[in-house]
Amino acid sequence: MFDNEYFNLGYLDTLSYRDTVIHRLDPxxxxxxxxxxxxxxxxxxxxxxxxxxxxxLFPVLLFSLADVPVKFILKKVLLVxxxxxxxxxxxxxIDRRIVYSLLGVPVSxxxxxxxxxxxxxxxxxxxxxxxxxxxxxxxxxxxxxKLGLPEIFVSQLLFLYRYLFVLTEETMRIVRARDxxxxxxxxxxMKAFVHLAxxxxxxxxxxxERIYQAMLSRGFAGRLHSVRSYRFSGADAxxxxxxxxxxxxxxxxxxxxxxxxxxxRVF
Amino acid sequence: MHMADALLSPAVGATFWxxxxxxxxxxxxxLKENMDEKMIPLMGVLGAFIFAAQxxxxxxxxxxxxxxxxxxxxxxxxxxxxxxxxxxxSVLTIQAFFFADGGxxxxxxxxxxxxxxxxxxxxxxxxxxxxxxGASPKKITIASLISGVVALQLGAFSVVIETLLSGRxxxxxxxxxxxxxPVHLGIGIxxxxxxxxxxxxxRASRPEILESAASARPLSGGISTGRVFAGLLIAAVLxxxxxxxxxxxxxxxxxxxxxxxxxxxxxxxxxTGIATALKSVQEKTAFLPDYSFKKPEGxxxxxxxxxxxxxxxxxVSGIVGSALVLAAxxxxxxxxxxxxxxSACRTK
Numbered sequence: 066m067f068d069n070e071y072f073n074l075g076y077l078d079t080l081s082y083r084d085t086v087i088h089r090l091d092p093x094x095x096x097x098x099x100x101x102x103x104x105x106x107x108x109x110x111x112x113x114x115x116x117x118x119x120x121x122l123f124p125v126l127l128f129s130l131a132d133v134p135v136k137f138i139l140k141k142v143l144l145v146x147x148x149x150x151x152x153x154x155x156x157x158x159i160d161r162r163i164v165y166s167l168l169g170v171p172v173s174x175x176x177x178x179x180x181x182x183x184x185x186x187x188x189x190x191x192x193x194x195x196x197x198x199x200x201x202x203x204x205x206x207x208x209x210x211k212l213g214l215p216e217i218f219v220s221q222l223l224f225l226y227r228y229l230f231v232l233t234e235e236t237m238r239i240v241r242a243r244d245x246x247x248x249x250x251x252x253x254x255m256k257a258f259v260h261l262a263x264x265x266x267x268x269x270x271x272x273x274e275r276i277y278q279a280m281l282s283r284g285f286a287g288r289l290h291s292v293r294s295y296r297f298s299g300a301d302a303x304x305x306x307x308x309x310x311x312x313x314x315x316x317x318x319x320x321x322x323x324x325x326x327x328x329x330r331v332f
Numbered sequence: 333m334h335m336a337d338a339l340l341s342p343a344v345g346a347t348f349w350x351x352x353x354x355x356x357x358x359x360x361x362x363l364k365e366n367m368d369e370k371m372i373p374l375m376g377v378l379g380a381f382i383f384a385a386q387x388x389x390x391x392x393x394x395x396x397x398x399x400x401x402x403x404x405x406x407x408x409x410x411x412x413x414x415x416x417x418x419x420x421x422s423v424l425t426i427q428a429f430f431f432a433d434g435g436x437x438x439x440x441x442x443x444x445x446x447x448x449x450x451x452x453x454x455x456x457x458x459x460x461x462x463x464x465x466g467a468s469p470k471k472i473t474i475a476s477l478i479s480g481v482v483a484l485q486l487g488a489f490s491v492v493i494e495t496l497l498s499g500r501x502x503x504x505x506x507x508x509x510x511x512x513x514p515v516h517l518g519i520g521i522x523x524x525x526x527x528x529x530x531x532x533x534x535r536a537s538r539p540e541i542l543e544s545a546a547s548a549r550p551l552s553g554g555i556s557t558g559r560v561f562a563g564l565l566i567a568a569v570l571x572x573x574x575x576x577x578x579x580x581x582x583x584x585x586x587x588x589x590x591x592x593x594x595x596x597x598x599x600x601x602x603x604t605g606i607a608t609a610l611k612s613v614q615e616k617t618a619f620l621p622d623y624s625f626k627k628p629e630g631x632x633x634x635x636x637x638x639x640x641x642x643x644x645x646x647x648v649s650g651i652v653g654s655a656l657v658l659a660a661x662x663x664x665x666x667x668x669x670x671x672x673x674x675s676a677c678r679t680k
């Protein structure tokens with residue numbers, strides 16, 4: 066479980082350094098597109114199902130154009146212990162009005178709103194994971210800074226991300242050492258945890274002092290600089306423009322209904 | 333407990349994002365005014381520490397289940413409210429991106445729920461007065477226990493409010509509150525004890541760390557605290573006022589269906605100590621008791637949302653259209669993938 070989580074983190078990071086059409090887009094373009102996508106998906110009313118389906122085009126395009134392993138992301142989405150699932154499952158229990166009959170099987174409003182929550186959950190979570198899989202985290206931090214977030218918060222994110230891997234590795238050693246010494250679950254209580262966490266904290270503070278010394282000796286004067294530079298090009302503008310147009314089309318017009326009516330007339 | 337995108341309406345998500353971003357900006361300004369550069373790496377590495385410490389599970393005495401650290405209170409106590417809030421926000425941001433905890437729209441709510449309450453309410457109003465300056469381990473334990481519980485109760489209550497305002501869930505206010513608050517009472521107690529343990533451990537081995545946190549970065553003066561609370565208040569009014577029309581579209585049907593399920597208009601409530609206490613709290617908090625969501629009586633008869641009123645003809649075309657759209661989307665993906673494979677082979 067623990068090793069797995071760590072592996073996932075590192076793997077998502079490696080994915081983001083590939084070189085595809087999507088990876089080459091400016092982080093700002095991808096961040097803006099993803100946020101617009103999520104807001105549009107979430108803006109659908111409670112009982113909407115059909116209107117959400119065209120939105121699957123966005124993750125499918127990203128999956129295929131950016132060559133992201135589908136299974137890996139889907140597994141992550143399905144395994145995430147979601148509050149949405151936990152709360153949503155109450156809808157069918159509470160809302161039992163029969164609103165619809167599907168081939169003679171009565172369907173209650175609760176199941177429809179539950180399905181709607183699940184679709185939204187899948188779309189929003191997948192797009193967030195795809196954003197990180199196609200844009201390195203430092204790239205996202207860069208975008209956040211360009212979009213006006215305070216510098217101190219952005220450098221905090223960069224620092225956290227940089228030392229996340231160092232500290233999780235250290236923690237992994239600590240946990241392994243504890244597990245090897247605890248038989249039948251003994252020694253895994255709060256008291257042992259407090260000592261482990263306290264020691265880890267003190268080591269961390271000492272590490273921060275060393276890092277600061279190292280930064281000073283390299284000329285740190287209160288700002289973090291990035292070597293890589295990004296440029297918001299025409300392709301990025303086109304990507305954002307196309308996303309906005311598609312989102313508007315899918316949100317404002319009944320695409321599914323139109324296709325359905327059209328195909329019924331044809332056949 | 334992480335709020336999720338799928339349960340949010342855009343207006344609620346945006347409002348909490350606005351509050352969260354405002355607080356981040358405010359904290360950044362405060363930190364810039366009186367911070368030495370040494371804090372930058374310290375804050376960064378402590379964020380990684382919270383992240384790593386959350387990964388160490390421990391067994392909770394008496395239950396057999398395992399828990400982990402939240403971290404908001406520890407950060408507020410060790411770094412002071414401003415830096416503590418920035419670090420907590422960064423931890424939650426990483427979780428939202430890499431572990432899909434909640435999602436990006438819900439991140440605003442999550443930072444609010446797990447950052448604002450420990451840093452700007454529990455720490456200055458409960459922990460500091462209770463722990464005092466020359467604090468003893470016992471005082472620290474009591475102070476962290478109470479502030480941990482209060483912070484988590486407020487956070488859990490926020491989740492309820494955010495969910496109800498968004499109107500995606502059918503859960504009525506009272507049931508939801510009775511479900512969330514007791515669970516988070518337990519979590520809060522564990523969090524409080526763990527916080528106290530770590531703080532006392534640090535105090536015993538490196539007391540100067542705590543002293544510098546308490547003296548160098550106090551919540552400076554009454555004016556700025558007042559400003560933070562004014563911000564909180566404005567956000568609360570905005571949420572309550574501007575968004576009420578976003579709330580559940582058919583609350584009467586909901587009460588009616590509960591009546592059908594349980595034979596009573598509300599879920600049966602056990603009259604235990606906590607339940608009655610919470611009930612009275614609920615009646616006293618005039619902010620959002622469930623009756624404020626009710627529509628006038630006539631609204632019930634007119635039927636609820638538009639979905640049930642579709643006639644069979646259009647709904648068949650809807651199903652056909654849905655199937656076609658899904659098939660088309662899948663096909664597009666498969667074709668692009670096949671083309672990519674082909675071109676990849678050729679270049680090799």
